Amino acid sequence: METIRRTEIKDLFCDKAKELVGKAIKIKGWVRTKRGNKNVAFIALNDGSTIKNIQIVVDIALFSEDVLKNITTGACLCVEGLLVESMGKGQTVEVQATQVEVYGIADVETYPLQKKGHTLEFLREIAHLRPRTNTFGAVLRIRHNMAFAIHKYFNDKGFFYWHSPIVTASDCEGAGEMFQVTTLDLENTPKNEAGKIDYTKDFFGQSTYLTVSGQLEGELGATSIGKIYTFGPTFRAENSNTPRHLAEFWMIEPEMAFYDIHDNMDLAEDFIKFLVRYALDNCKDDIQFLNDMYDKELIIRLESVLKEDFIRLPYTEAIDILSKSGQKFDIQVSWGMDLQSEHERFLVEKHFNRPVILIDWPKEIKSFYMKQNDDGKTVRGMDVLFPQIGEIIGGSEREADYNKLIKRMQELDMNIDRYAWYLDTRRFGSCPHSGFGLGFERLLLFVTGMSNIRDVIPFPRFPKNATF
């Protein structure tokens, strides 16, 4: 007898599926629900290829009780049968089963997922199983599509994918607390003459850390092969307990030679709009599901971002708008302060009601590498602020003048020797250049409508939690 090749469930919901009607097919997947009576059972089977389930119709008389009793929520099945137009409402096609093999049972007493809605908080406690739910299937398929679209966007625009290192010796990149990487025996560390830990005995001969940003190495790429982007894991050892922070997250950092701050803003806006457009075009079913189940405004919000230009606003004007707004803030605004969440939300969600790019920030509250403006007070940094999420992008035109950069680092009492390799970009053939960092999971918050960043990554890392 001829063996039938497996069909993925997504292929039963596209146009060419019509050719399969009336033919014997083989489907493999996990049971979402089973219902029926003593004559017939209906199984909703899902293989992860799409959010849609295929309905398997089982004539009870044709199968042994042993097989039937093992078909429970979560069990994995291999089903052969005839693809037919459905007799019932709710689906166009279904499979009339002729053979059912149970690959793996799921004990109903102990399998945590039920054929009912679960809270996101409960699912976080069983993060190893939550990808089997509709919600996480949808989110994680969208996550893949966004990752792919990022590479497509940059590749099509002539950017090169640049691999900044994960392990770094830069101990104060300025972006946050770092996780230390060591092979030393922490119970018995080697000591130097001063009685401190002797890192010359460590694996790399010096103290090393997980990267908090690939930017500095990215600038080496931009000042050599022109336009690069990084896309990799990033680590911050901050004790951050919010729905917008992770200890391990993914960041996209483009860096471009000969781009000024305006080119940088143009790129950031075009990039985000491309990704949102890509999601709407390629993740329709999953986004529709999330729209229906979690956030009725999701699709409207995504489409509105595509239509509108982002507001571009100097920091000084933002302070002006905030102080004249008549709005009561917990913390009063004044020039020179960093903006609080409440201020950002007012600008984005109330005053302008669309994404806002804030530029020309006071130099005291921004990083050392940002290009200094002629006013002596501000730098060419840019923050892209989104509704609900806040800062989704942070970037700047970089200071290309060697002397200005050194002076700023001295003001900040930085260890210049450790940045010698970085400063060589300004010593030799320095050029105007710009770049930014986009938080991948924050983008996903926006695209999926999820409200907690721990729900848009398969295995979230945050303080006191690394179980799965």
Place this chain on the structure above:
RNA sequence: GCCUCCUUAGCUCAGUUGGUUAGAGCACAUGACUGUUAAUCAUGGGGUCCUAGGUUCAAGUCCUAGAGGGGGCGCCA
């Protein structure tokens, strides 16, 4: 790290002023129903009331400490 709220059945939650044997819906089991759509209907089993102390004749309920979780804030992407 700070502020705040929460923790009762597998899940989601009620539980009155501190008072007898702690309830419901869903899930699960059994039964009914020739086609269901998170099927429906009937019956049934199922509890370390987060943990440790304390107050009281009596604590799920009040007090103290701790653990875990949610939301807000800070750090930032």
